[in-house]
Amino acid sequence: MTTETPVPVAKRVPSERTHHGDTVVDEYAWLAAKDDPETIAHLTAENAHTEARTAHLAELRNTLFEETRRRTQETDLSVPTRKGDHWYYTRTVEGQQYGVHCRRAVRDGETDPPVSVDGAPLDGEEVLLDGNLLAEGHDFFSLGAFDVSPDGRWLAYSTDFSGDERFTLRVKDLTTGEVLADEVPGTFYGTAWSADASVLFYVTVDDAWRPHRVWRHRIGTPSTEDVVVHQEDDERFWVGVELTRSEKFVLIDIHSKITSEVLVIPAGNPTGEPASVAPRRQGVEYSVEHHGHRFLILHNDDAEDFALAYTSADAPGDWVPLIPHTPGTRLESVDAFADHLVVSLRTNGLTGLRVLPVGGGDGHDIDFPEPLYSVGLDSNPEYRTRQVRLRYASLVAPESVYDYDLVTRELTLRRRKPVLPGPDGREYDPADYEQHRDWALADDGTRVPISLVCRAGTPRDGSAPCVIYGYGSYEASMDPWFSVARLSLLDRGVVFAVAHVRGGGELGRRWYDQGKMLAKKNTFTDFVACARHLVKSGWTSADRLVARGASAGGLLMGAVANLAPDAFAGVVAQVPFVDPLTSILDPSLPLTVTEWEEWGNPLDDPEVYAYMKSYAPYENVAAVDYPAILAVTSLNDTRVLYHEPAKWIARLRAVAPQGDYLLKTEMGAGHGGPSGRYDSWREEAFVNAWILDRLGAA
Template sequence: MKLLRLLFVSALIIACQSEKKEDKKEVINPPIAKKIPKELTSHGDTRIDDYFWMRLSDEQKNADNPDDQTQDVLNYLNAENDYLNEVMQHTEVFQDRLFNEIVGRIKKDDQSVPVTDNGYSYYTRYEEGSEYALYCRKKITENAEEEIILNGPKLAKGYSYYGIGSQDVSPNNKLMAYGIDTISRRQYTIFFKNLETGELLNDKLSNTGGSATWANDNKTVFYTTKDPQTLRQNKIYKHVLGTDQASDVLVYEEKDDTYRCGVFKTKSRDYLMIGSFQTLSTEYRFLKADNPDGNWQVIQPRESDLIYYADHFGDDFYIRTNRDATNFKLVKTPIKKPSKENWTDIIGHREDVLLENFDLFKDHLVTAERLNGLRTIRVLPWEGKDYYIEFKDPAYTAYPTSNLDFDTNILRYTYSSLTTPNSTFEYNMDTKEQALLKQENVLGGFSSDDYTSERFEVTATDGTKIPVSMVYKKGISIGSETPLLLYAYGSYGNSTEPTFRSDRLSLLDRGFIYAIAHVRGGQEMGRQWYENGKLLKKKNTFTDFIDVGKYLVDKGYTSSEHLYAMGGSAGGLLMGAIVNMEPSLWNGIIAAVPFVDIVTTMLDESIPLTTFEFDEWGNPKDKTYYDYMLSYSPYDNVEAKAYPNMLITTGYWDSQVQYWEPAKWLAKLRDMKTDNNILIMDCNMETGHGGASGRFERHKRTALYYAFLFNLEGIED
């Protein structure tokens, strides 16, 4: 009887504690955004946007004294951050532990592999505890002393965000131009430094793309500026040192607002190039680098659906192009007669191989190709038989990198897999001997042998085979209770590479499987893989991802109660689409800087990035595209139904996906969803699309991601 009484009392105590926990949860009330209905009408169709008021102009965001609307937006975003902190408060200690665990794997006094360029060896190195790098060089002579040409920790001191752009050294090695962004909107100011004296020049170029291209006279640079509203790189100026920016000469203006432009120098250093880029078309102009005041010439005038990229070797331009070649081919053309009528094939088109890039050497041509969904490297001696470098992992990436020296038989390339840390090799293209220069040093007793990677295919609804890359720790029990995080991007032809990340070990070591769905919209399986995942075929990206998720459940890798999905930016649009289409398939979603209000954004050409993305998504001013985009737009398709647990992130200064898109989406989800699942947003008020600028600080958000997942899985350590 006494035992029964004790059991009854214990049960009562537990019940009371449970009630108190429930009461505590009820006290945490999420912010409820006010509604100000705004009618948006296109093609006779009217949408009501209750949260359009959240959009602020750049002038409002930068004003010293916020107006009423700005204050309302700030109050709402801060309230969401407060709510996030309340909901995740019980994980704060765990987040700190995860953060320390993640950064604890990073070598604090690390140094990059030196790169040889014009008589100097350039590298970056970190000192113990520094968030930012020291940019250094040494002369390629015996016992040469280190020169710190840019002191990142010193420059960044006092800034909440400090983005260092390109560092461009003059041909005589005496001067350097470098770009700085302290707002996180990728509008850089270019400064000039005398590398012999360490002094800054008076020259300063504002609102630039972040890099400067030197002519061979060591006093003239070319640079891009941005439209201050849309941030489109649309003008290229010539600047002569010692003059004011206001007197710089406009050498090119890209007036077609579906294009952006840039300027660079060929590997030979003989020519300057201006490129105009659009999703489906490019155009290049060239000028002898010894003659910066000369007249620019067009290689091949722009045409719809004609993409090409040019570099220089000898008397010819070598060009990668899609002309009569869906997967691209390599041609060459005389400098004196560069137009397409004179292009001759060097490497013809192949149906099963995507030509991604090429690199020119004195005695060799090197191509980066994609075969069966994986990157590979091909070496083609100008005289002799070509061959491929062999790699063994089932899922990996490999590509040439930092090959600035033309007169060499040494190729430098990077290799990584889901179980192999980033590794830099030097490869002798004549003897096929190679040497490992550096492999990412993962501290804490890491061993590749403790992990297993797989690669397999999933048959999509329409019969297409979707590649999947997967990694997990050996010895874990795989079944319906196994947590699995599925990732994808699937846009712009950007392929998601199966590479190593040391921060991912915190997931794998706690029993998670990590998988990548190589969905259409990327370019893993060739150019058609991209073509079949954009415009009026965009939904293939979403259904591919869902089909992979269902396969993983059906094959017993996990279950819907333990399946999670993650994507960022355009991959965040993917997250928004799949939760509308198959909300019950996922237990949790991480949508990072998600592009979710696609119709409204693409109708507004004043928003950065809109105009030159019509070829990716379609122009909703055309009713065909409007109807199709509206049918999958995450924001427009939120419904009164149950949604999975969700963590959304954004940055107040994001210029690529403006903060109001995820903020509006969150508000609408919270208003309409019928479940009691977690819905939270982390809005970093000091950063933009890429998050924090410091190499350690950025992992605080990673720790938040993982704490969110572990909390849903009941993992507390």
């Protein structure tokens, strides 16, 4: 095993930047030149170094991969969802990387979804798209849009073969199987059909990858004849498009981080002018759901954790209260069905669902017995229905699909994702594991929740190895989730913990606000407090604790490595946002301007500049003893550019050369890493093998 460290190319002249009287030298700015052969050579050398340094883990990586594969039912079929006259579902086939998207006609008297035997195709199946065929000849494949027209004839779908999330949109005639000549490159997520399926709406991005235009395309015509329906010129805002469940309106959602506006177009008049439901007001967010004669409005106007109101669909005006604001109960979305509303919410750090009958009567919450869980609505395309599809999971309960009768309140389990016997041949039993909710005390006295899962009987004497995971940005909540790959850690005695730090949304909008802008450091100190708490309470010890996070959670990893390097034995930072100041100072980069309401605008505000510089991981690398660090990135990532972790690792080596730092770059993938399921399992096995090695639990 070699321990040679690749030396970053040094012949380039360092770049300088000056802002607010502060001049900064960036020795590794040249790595941002993606098309430069020297950059590719550097990343290739880093990959070779990482492979050499981890060569001793090859057998363990293969073992972990095989454990995930063995526990997974590879030939499988999702619970079919009804839309119109068909059941829609996705199949996977053993040995194939991608899903096969299918449908089958609803038969006379059929009310319950059809059931497959061992994941076999349903009798009468029609294959709509086979991801494996589409992916042939490509190292990467991702499906963006998958949208069947209201009449069931057309399928709008889009594909990405590089990982940069720029998709080519196509239309398939499901009656003939023909893919039309209609083709639109460079599209974003989101499509919507007109009522008669003659028109398709879609979204494109600007040079900074900001979704800014909604287009109207008439089926059977060249894309050069497409019409811009809405163009958003305010660079703080992005746009999206969707068809309401009622199929009566096309919604154009215009949103910044703190302000929104919704435009509507009658689906029966797709060439009509978009009309605003309510003009945008700075700091007011709202979303719209159509229900009969009214638009339901979920909003935060004088309602920090949001309230529900409605207005006329014919002439939108004043908002009439429906569910008042309740501090501490965050209303997240509302789904309208003909006779019921279902409100998705969270309270006390847990997700929940509340059912409201339209014709009067008391609403009710759907109850679940576990102390920690995650529940939400699944795909529910039918407007006139008395059943809704739910998806449920916990740290110990595999993902489960339920149908809930809105009238009788009966919960029917349709399917629990199988977990096949592990290496010892034993069936998976949730009783073999424990999940807990613990609380750490932050520096300012705030109680920070921690979710934990471990093997039953794991000692609390500090001897157990532990992984602590965190994110803490964008109001994204790290709700409990089940992972087959995680079982390989738990069965080796590892405790898995999730730190629900401020900046996330677990405890409502205030929890988010206390971890953004000029309060961002709370995210980092909360995470350190959680790590210290796990040691103090006997869950683990600092030399047996590895921190892990991705994207904005990768920023968290870089920050806590600087803040408390002694608290961890290792740090895994995946697609990490570790050079945020440089990126947020450049308005031409993807996402920058839209992010100013999340981080602040350091370009114009000296206070924001100084604050971001004080915590940005790349800016604050110091000559200290860092824990071992594994950074994983992707060359075609649009959200967090590959050069951020590449520069970070290079600077760590230069400033603190005694440390153990590895960089692994996927040369043909994007923000989510490898696209095929087997490739994703191998990537997870690589990371988990490194973690187990650091924890001494391999």
